[in-house]
Amino acid sequence: MGKLTNSMWRLLGAQSTRNQSKSLALIKEAGNHTDWAADLADDAFVTEAEKLDIGARPGDRAKFLALVREAADRSIGLRPFDVQLQGALRLLEGDIVEMATGEGKTLAGAIAAIGYVLQGHQVHVISVNDYLAGRDAEWMGPLFEVFGIAVHALSENSSRDERRAAYAGDVTYASVNEIGFDVLRDQLALSEDDLVSPKPDVAIIDEADSVLVDEALVPLVLAGSTETEVPDQAIHDVVSRMKKKHYEIDPEGRNVTLTDEGAAFVEEELGGINLYSEEHVGTTLVHLNVAMHAHFLLERDIHYIVRDGGVHLINASRGRVAQLQRWPDGVQAAVELKEGLAQTDSGEVIDTITVQALIGRYPKVCGMTGTALPAGEQFRQFYDLRISQIPPNTPNGRTDLPDRVYDTKANKVEAIVEYVKSVHETGQPVLIGTHDVAESEELAYFLDKAGVKSVVLNAKNDAEEAKIIAEAGKKGAVTVSTQMAGRGTDIRLGGSADDPKAREEVVELGGLCVVGTGRYDTARLDDQLRGRAGRQGDPGTSVFFSSLEDPLVTKNMAFKRDPVSPNEDGSMGSKGIDLIEQAQRIAEGVRLELHANTWRYNKLVNQQREIVVERRMKILTTDLALEELAELEPERYAELTGEKSPAKVDAEAGEKSSDSVDDAAAEATTTDVAPVPREVLSQAAREIMLYHLDRAWADHLAFVADARSSIHLRALGKESPLDEFHRMIVSEFTDLPGEALENARKTFREAKITADGVDLDTADMHRSTTTWTYMVHDNLFASGGAKTLQGIIGIFR
Numbered sequence: 001m002g003k004l005t006n007s008m009w010r011l012l013g014a015q016s017t018r019n020q021s022k023s024l025a026l027i028k029e030a031g032n033h034t035d036w037a038a039d040l041a042d043d044a045f046v047t048e049a050e051k052l053d054i055g056a057r058p059g060d061r062a063k064f065l066a067l068v069r070e071a072a073d074r075s076i077g078l079r080p081f082d083v084q085l086q087g088a089l090r091l092l093e094g095d096i097v098e099m100a101t102g103e104g105k106t107l108a109g110a111i112a113a114i115g116y117v118l119q120g121h122q123v124h125v126i127s128v129n130d131y132l133a134g135r136d137a138e139w140m141g142p143l144f145e146v147f148g149i150a151v152h153a154l155s156e157n158s159s160r161d162e163r164r165a166a167y168a169g170d171v172t173y174a175s176v177n178e179i180g181f182d183v184l185r186d187q188l189a190l191s192e193d194d195l196v197s198p199k200p201d202v203a204i205i206d207e208a209d210s211v212l213v214d215e216a217l218v219p220l221v222l223a224g225s226t227e228t229e230v231p232d233q234a235i236h237d238v239v240s241r242m243k244k245k246h247y248e249i250d251p252e253g254r255n256v257t258l259t260d261e262g263a264a265f266v267e268e269e270l271g272g273i274n275l276y277s278e279e280h281v282g283t284t285l286v287h288l289n290v291a292m293h294a295h296f297l298l299e300r301d302i303h304y305i306v307r308d309g310g311v312h313l314i315n316a317s318r319g320r321v322a323q324l325q326r327w328p329d330g331v332q333a334a335v336e337l338k339e340g341l342a343q344t345d346s347g348e349v350i351d352t353i354t355v356q357a358l359i360g361r362y363p364k365v366c367g368m369t370g371t372a373l374p375a376g377e378q379f380r381q382f383y384d385l386r387i388s389q390i391p392p393n394t395p396n397g398r399t400d401l402p403d404r405v406y407d408t409k410a411n412k413v414e415a416i417v418e419y420v421k422s423v424h425e426t427g428q429p430v431l432i433g434t435h436d437v438a439e440s441e442e443l444a445y446f447l448d449k450a451g452v453k454s455v456v457l458n459a460k461n462d463a464e465e466a467k468i469i470a471e472a473g474k475k476g477a478v479t480v481s482t483q484m485a486g487r488g489t490d491i492r493l494g495g496s497a498d499d500p501k502a503r504e505e506v507v508e509l510g511g512l513c514v515v516g517t518g519r520y521d522t523a524r525l526d527d528q529l530r531g532r533a534g535r536q537g538d539p540g541t542s543v544f545f546s547s548l549e550d551p552l553v554t555k556n557m558a559f560k561r562d563p564v565s566p567n568e569d570g571s572m573g574s575k576g577i578d579l580i581e582q583a584q585r586i587a588e589g590v591r592l593e594l595h596a597n598t599w600r601y602n603k604l605v606n607q608q609r610e611i612v613v614e615r616r617m618k619i620l621t622t623d624l625a626l627e628e629l630a631e632l633e634p635e636r637y638a639e640l641t642g643e644k645s646p647a648k649v650d651a652e653a654g655e656k657s658s659d660s661v662d663d664a665a666a667e668a669t670t671t672d673v674a675p676v677p678r679e680v681l682s683q684a685a686r687e688i689m690l691y692h693l694d695r696a697w698a699d700h701l702a703f704v705a706d707a708r709s710s711i712h713l714r715a716l717g718k719e720s721p722l723d724e725f726h727r728m729i730v731s732e733f734t735d736l737p738g739e740a741l742e743n744a745r746k747t748f749r750e751a752k753i754t755a756d757g758v759d760l761d762t763a764d765m766h767r768s769t770t771t772w773t774y775m776v777h778d779n780l781f782a783s784g785g786a787k788t789l790q791g792i793i794g795i796f797r
Contacts, residue, residue: 102535208367398534405576
């Protein structure tokens with residue numbers, strides 16, 4: 001089955017042997033330069049590297065490989081394997097390389113980054129989180145230093161000056177979020193000196209499938225504070241007293257609605273109101289729906305945690321706290337009310353960009369991951385990227401056991417505890433991968449009751465992750481973790497101390513045993529969890545436990561009659577395995593279509609954004625704003641500069657030829673106004689133009705969001721929602737430039753502009769002083785799951 005699947009993915013864009021013979025020949029040739037590189041003094045590497053033209057001369061590329069192999073050995077104590085050099089070469093060719101977990105992707109990426117810098121490029125190494133970015137920049141730092149290459153890392157705590165310095169270096173390590181939000185924040189700049197994000201050049205993407213596929217399902221959204229209505233405490237008090245008969249939740253757990261009995265209950269509790277009257281339908285009912293969403297759909301320790309007096313969202317694809325992210329549309333404040341916490345500011349969307357659009361800014365893109373083949377179609381379709389499969393340095397020594405499937409969750413948990421206890425009694429270390437915080441803590445509780453002590457890693461203690469994961473390979477260790485994808489820390493058998501005796505003891509016990517508590521929506525994440533065992537030829541075991549009550553099954557399959565287990569322990573045998581695999585195939589199809597929908601529905605919006613960004617950059621970096629306003633409002637320009645406008649010159653000429661002049665008018669035309677310096681006036685015009693352009697874009701995004709949220713109704717009417725969506729937003733966008741300019745003209749005429757600049761606050765044109773990011777799911781049909789997808793998929797093709 002595995003071989004068949006890999007063959008299928010190769011047909012869809014994977015190129016496991018693509019130009020690999022050329023790479024292998026270069027690596028063999030590099031061996032001829034080993035002695036030359038070994039004889040070099042440390043300070044000679046920069047000079048020798050600068051002589052090479054690795055982009056044009058294959059012989060120089062072979063010398064580069066010898067040079068970088070020796071440099072890595074000396075500087076960081078790692079001598080690259082041939083397969084790591086092979087991976088680096090494919091990265092230099094612009095491929096996504098698949099290298100198994102533990103095969104040294106980090107070093108391969110650093111070698112490729114050095115190669116790109118030597119060709120005159122500036123490189124961003126993009127990862128899934130700040131921890132990996134900081135760790136890898138520090139770890140590989142000495143190797144870059146050998147070649148005189150400046151390397152920096154960004155994190156959410158980096159200041160504006162630190163960001164500028166980091167981007168000014170040759171190589172910048174950062175998460176996709178940090179780079180994306182720097183791009184978005186630059187759209188708030190009021191002067192050229194405020195810009196932080198550099199012109200994009202080369203992107204090397206670590207954990208490429210996580211960044212380009214999983215993260216791409218959620219757009220990056222920058223929000224700013226606004227004055228909006230705060231949620232009503234009385235409404236939340238009523239919702240907290242509602243019974244199950246008062247509301248209904250859809251099968252996918254995405255929407256909650258009032259029943260007739262529930263509506264009557266709420267109306268009575270709120271003083272005998274009519275929820276659907278003109279007075280309440282647009283206010284009270286809206287707040288009620290938001291409050292029900294917070295109380296009944298968002299679960300603590302699954303969707304968010306409460307820590308340090310605040311609500312912190314959990315990024316489902318990473319199992320970590322989503323820093324500086326909130327829910328939109330009042331949901332954040334509603335959850336805070338639910339938890340009895342102080343409410344934070346509400347906000348509006350200022351700007352947004354998809355991962356596809358963000359990565360599309362880079363002229364050169366490549367990447368690396370342990371699970372590239374199953375994502376091959378998405379890499380090809382959305383990024384025009386191809387895959388090179390790199391063989392492991394040492395054959396995989398892991399044993400993957402058949403899945404164990406049970407009828408109920410309770411029977412599954414009981415089986416997991418029994419299995420882990422039996423393995424733990426031998427001393428073999430166990431790593432258990434769970435799906436969310438609640439599950440990890442529940443399983444740890446049952447293990448503890450069974451006499452098995454475990455260490456839990458989830459969003460509540462993710463700051464300690466490196467330390468916890470590093471020790472997961474010690475004899476007797478039992479580690480329960482959420483979302484192992486992107487954790488980045490190798491699990492060494494015997495523990496992090498690198499004790500050969502401790503390692504050998506664990507090897508004899510069978511290496512690391514990985515246990516999955518349920519299949520993920522995509523086999524890629526299953527494989528990432530499995531890949532924690534069997535690193536560099538180590539022995540290891542993996543096994544997944546599932547149940548027919550798992551979300552994977554309940555969200556993607558419907559049975560006329562629930563399957564019944566023939567066994568006392570609830571196990572389903574091969575029939576259960578077939579059902580789980582079928583559910584996963586459906587889920588993967590849904591994810592692919594959701595990614596396609598995100599791409600289709602955002603492609604035109606991204607093009608519109610590029611038009612606005614280009615216009616904004618011209619206003620920001622030139623005197624265009626003042627030139628345009630001076631031409632459109634010559635009287636006001638003349639007044640502010642003290643110059644005479646053409647109209648005023650004509651009027652004065654007329655007055656000289658006239659026998660009578662109105663005294664009041666004459667006084668008006670000779671009133672002196674202190675001229676505003678040209679530089680100050682240019683900045684004032686710039687700020688006016690930028691305010692109205694940004695305001696128009698934010699309003700347009702609000703229109704787009706409204707159109708997107710209601711466009712599914714077109715599908716019910718057998719129309720093409722996508723075509724109608726495009727028609728609506730094109731029509732709306734057509735008016736945007738003219739309206740922004742007309743509003744800027746009005747402000748230029750009426751605003752107070754002095755030698756100190758323009759006072760926009762007095763004119764009630766405030767800019768957001770606080771920004772944050774929103775956690776939103778931009779998938780139009782996500783709430784319908786597979787059933788909705790199957791009903792409408794034909795409309796888009």
